[in-house]
Amino acid sequence: MTHTQLAYLIFGIVLLAALLFDILVLSKKGHKTTIKEALFQTGFWTVLAVGFGIFVWKDEGLNYATKFFSAYLMEWSLSIDNIFVFILIFGFFKISDKDSARALLIGVMAAIVFRVLFIAVGIELIDRFSWIMYIFGAILLYTGIKLFIQKDDHEFKPQDSPIYKLANKFFTVSHQEPNGKFFIKENGKRAMTSLSLVVLVLAFTDIAFALDSIPTVVSLVRGGPNVPFTEADIMVIYSSNIFAVLGLRSLFFLLKGAADKFKYLQQGIAFILVFIGVKMLIEFFHIHISIYVSLAVIILSVTVSILYSLYRNNRVEE
16 A cells, blocks of 8 residues: 555545444534533634644655645635625524524535545646646636725625525425524425525535635646656645535534625735636746745735734734
8 A cells, every 4th residue: 555545545434434433423413512612623624734734744755745735725715705605695594593504504514525526627627738727817806806806795695696586486485493403394385495495505615715715736746747646645635625525514603693894805815816727827938936925925915914813913903
């Protein structure tokens, strides 16, 4: 068994054990997640990711460990921004806190399945058509600039989501209190509850987010233009993505009451997207930016945007 195959096996075992612990212990049906519990769960997933990163360091070397932490931090920072949209979705459907945990868990599981498929397709496309990375770079550059100058990141309207419109068009949707149920009987007919709609909208929304995040992570991990992906590269892409997605649910409850305290995180993430977009485009001229530089930019951008947000909040409160 090679080092990379061993890493895949360890990742699979850790992931399965952690999911079972999450489902059986941390995600009890009908239980309202407190801030203290959310903090513990966030720490649990973060420590697990850091532990796996250290394992990658010992097994594959510092370069691959740096790739893992860069990709994980990138996905984690994007996840924080995505959570603000998730808060709007739950608010629109008036989902109670006790039902939110199960809906988020199912949404996260669906997101993992979709991301595994998208990563596989993306890697295959890039291996066959390396020039597609320049298209992704241009898209990320455009997205980053648009996000940076956008005044309000909370303009997402769940009722405008295509999946919401399709569900209402083809299925009977009940507007009664779901009480933890995804389907109920209404007027003798089986009807979807708002909880089912939330899961569908969450999954669809994450697919839209993945179209930006996956090319970003692939660019960070890839060795350079026209360099084929190694088994270790693919392992790092999958593991960093999945670890970040698994921490979404606990981050949701941790940040739910503090959405307005990170107003400038959007600009920090936008700067990272612009940086990665430029990084992908200049590879056409055989200019490759080191993964260590990329990691430093990600950490600095997220840290500065969070600290500046807190500073502005304190100024307003004075």
